[in-house]
Amino acid sequence: xxxQFLALLAAGLFSATACAQVTVSEPWIRAxxxxxxxxxxxxxxxxxxxxxxxxxxxxxxxxxxxxxMAMDGQTMRMRQVKEIELPAGKxxxxxxxxxxxxxxxxxxxxxxxxxxxxxLVVQDAAQKRQEVKLAVPVKPLTHSAHAGH
Ligand SMILES: [Cu+2]
Numbered sequence: 001x002x003x004q005f006l007a008l009l010a011a012g013l014f015s016a017t018a019c020a021q022v023t024v025s026e027p028w029i030r031a032x033x034x035x036x037x038x039x040x041x042x043x044x045x046x047x048x049x050x051x052x053x054x055x056x057x058x059x060x061x062x063x064x065x066x067x068x069m070a071m072d073g074q075t076m077r078m079r080q081v082k083e084i085e086l087p088a089g090k091x092x093x094x095x096x097x098x099x100x101x102x103x104x105x106x107x108x109x110x111x112x113x114x115x116x117x118x119x120l121v122v123q124d125a126a127q128k129r130q131e132v133k134l135a136v137p138v139k140p141l142t143h144s145a146h147a148g149h
Contacts, residue, residue: 021047021049021051022045022046022047022048022051022086022120022130022132023045023046024043024044024045024046024120024132024134025043025044025046026043026044027041027042027043027118027134027136027137028041028042028043028137028139029041029042029103029110029116029118029137029138029139030042030138030139030141031111031138031139031141032106032109032110032141033109034109036106037104037105037106038103038104038106039061039102039103039110040100040101040102040103041056041058041094041100041101041102041103041118041136042094042095042096042100042101043101043134043136044091044093044094045084045086045091045092045094045120046086046089046090046091046092047087047088047089047122048088048089049088049125050086050087050088050124050125051086051122051123051124051125052084052086052122052123053066053083053086053121053122054082054123054129055120056101056119056120056121057118057119058103058116058118058119059117060103060107060108060110060116060117061105061107062104062105062107063104063105064101064102064104064118065080065101065102065104066080066081066082066083066099066101066102067079067080067081067099067100067101067102068081068084068098068100069096069097069098069099069100076097078100078102080102081099083123084099111138112138112139112140113138114137114138115135116135116137117133117135118135118136119131119132119133120132120134
């Protein structure tokens with residue numbers, strides 16, 4: 001990623017008006033070791049009106065996917081999902097072992113204590129999209145069970 005692109009990202013893409021109807025609490029990203037190419041982002045998301053989380057973006061990863069963990073016979077596996085339902089007023093927990101955000105093709109190591117820009121794209125019932133921009137703290141590797149990639 002070029003410096004120019006980073007500057008564009010910081011300057012223009014996001015309006016300052018965070019959507020009032022979507023609340024994100026306790027977001028965190030799992031720290032990585034130097035050669036590691038993937039990590040997970042976890043948080044609690046609540047929307048006042050029925051909506052769906054349809055996309056996640058971050059400058060530190062080549063791509064970010066929405067995943068869910070599910071039993072496949074006797075084994076827990078994760079798979080990509082297109083979207084995550086946000087029922088009105090319900091806190092949806094994106095956590096290790098359930099739905100989560102997977103960061104893939106990491107461009108660098110994510111170190112404990114830093115803050116990573118993450119943007120959630122939420123679509124409401126009228127198909128209108130809005131972005132929720134977050135500064136997410138990187139925390140130590142506490143969920144080692146999540147190593148499926
Ligand atoms: Cu995953």
